[in-house]
Amino acid sequence: MLKTGILPGDWLILVAGLGLVGMLFLHQAGSLEGRVIIRQNGQIHAEASLRLNRIIEVPGPLGMSRIEIREGRVRIAADPSPRQLCVKQGWIPPGGAAVCLPNRISVENAAAGYDSLNY
Amino acid sequence: MTPSTIELPVTAQDRRVAALAAAAIGLTLAEAAIPLPIPGVKPGLANIVTLLVLYRYGWRMAAWVSLLRILAGALTLGYFLTPAFMLSVSGGLMSLLMLAWAVHLPRRWFGPVGLSVLAAFAHISAQLAVVDFWLMPGGSLMHLMPLFLGAAWLTGLSNGLITTHLLTHTAWAPDTPPLDNA
Numbered sequence: 001m002l003k004t005g006i007l008p009g010d011w012l013i014l015v016a017g018l019g020l021v022g023m024l025f026l027h028q029a030g031s032l033e034g035r036v037i038i039r040q041n042g043q044i045h046a047e048a049s050l051r052l053n054r055i056i057e058v059p060g061p062l063g064m065s066r067i068e069i070r071e072g073r074v075r076i077a078a079d080p081s082p083r084q085l086c087v088k089q090g091w092i093p094p095g096g097a098a099v100c101l102p103n104r105i106s107v108e109n110a111a112a113g114y115d116s117l118n119y
Numbered sequence: 120m121t122p123s124t125i126e127l128p129v130t131a132q133d134r135r136v137a138a139l140a141a142a143a144i145g146l147t148l149a150e151a152a153i154p155l156p157i158p159g160v161k162p163g164l165a166n167i168v169t170l171l172v173l174y175r176y177g178w179r180m181a182a183w184v185s186l187l188r189i190l191a192g193a194l195t196l197g198y199f200l201t202p203a204f205m206l207s208v209s210g211g212l213m214s215l216l217m218l219a220w221a222v223h224l225p226r227r228w229f230g231p232v233g234l235s236v237l238a239a240f241a242h243i244s245a246q247l248a249v250v251d252f253w254l255m256p257g258g259s260l261m262h263l264m265p266l267f268l269g270a271a272w273l274t275g276l277s278n279g280l281i282t283t284h285l286l287t288h289t290a291w292a293p294d295t296p297p298l299d300n301a
Contacts (some may be wrong), residue, residue: 005283009228013236017272024265 034094036074037108038067050074050109060103067107074109076100135176136183143168143188144195151196159246160270163278165192166214166238170231170282171291173218182215202254206246213245214238231286232279239275243267 006014034050038058045058048069055077056067063080073091081087081102089098097108143165150164165188173181189211193199198207221234247267250260285291 005230006232006280007228007230009224010230010233010236010279013229013233014272014276017236017240017268017275021265021269021272024268028262028265 034072035110036067036069037110039106039108041104045105058105060100060105062103065100065103065105074107076105076107079103079105132180136180136187139168139172139180139184140187140191143184144191147188147192148195157266157270159267162274163239163242166235166242167278167282167285169214169218170235170238170278171285173222173234174231174282174286175291178215178219178222181218185211185215205253206249209245209249210242214242217241230279231282232276235279235282236272236275239271239278240268243271 036048036050037044038046038048038056040058040060046056048054048056050069050072053070056069058065058067060080064078065076065080066078068075068077075091076086076089076098079087079100081100086098086100086105086107092098092107092109094109097106099106146164146168150161153161155161166185168188169181169185172184189204189207190199193201193204193207198204217238217240218234221229221237224233247260247264
């Protein structure tokens with residue numbers, strides 16, 4: 001005789017399926033959001049999500065550079081370079097980058113979504 | 120009228136397949152008339168028929184009904200042999216394979232709802248794979264995977280619930296043990 005309703009195995013499948021979908025959503029959200037790529041001397045020093053507010057300190061030949069991620073934006077908050085060009089640049093637009101040449105640090109705002117360049 | 124020289128013997132089972140496939144085609148056509156917000160996401164009501172047939176008459180009949188429905192649905196809606204048809208066939212085949220395996224799960228624990236969700240996942244996975252490897256290689260459809268899988272979960276659940284209801288509260292309710300290898 002056929003059992004009625006949602007059986008225990010069905011619940012298992014439903015929960016596992018929902019978990020899979022949820023995990024994919026979370027994974028997707030992470031990869032679709034903009035990412036910040038910080039390079040020191042050409043090497044990738046750190047990668048961070050634009051969604052998480054944080055301050056990253058990167059050591060360079062002149063001293064510490066402080067990179068600030070706040071509310072989906074990123075900027076170089078402080079840098080020991082003499083002319084402060086990268087700090088004056090302010091918030092880095094999506095797809096843009098700021099370079100502190102004397103301290104050999106670059107910060108890239110890897111744009112979310114697509115444009116004709118990175119598609 | 121000249122009598123046909125070829126006599127095709129029609130068994131009762133052939134008639135049954137035809138009738139069930141016709142019901143499934145009807146659902147496919149009715150569904151095509153429903154406007155849907157996202158292209159590629161539809162409820163797949165015809166799969167209720169596939170599941171009913173699976174439980175009542177076994178996998179072979181279900182495969183017949185499902186594939187005939189895909190063929191005739193494509194002919195009537197005019198997408199026979201187009202990419203959409205390939206998607207339909209790949210999804211149909213994969214969910215039938217999944218069901219071929221899933222009917223052997225213990226009946227005490229797994230019912231139409233579980234099978235429906237599994238088949239829906241198999242269906243959309245095959246379609247996404249075909250799109251990714253063949254129709255739009257390198258395209259970014261994989262970004263939409265959570266959305267499609269979520270939709271499959273929902274439609275699988277609702278179709279499974281409808282199937283359960285029909286199997287228990289209507290003439291589809293089997294008096295005999297449900298799966299006879301027809």
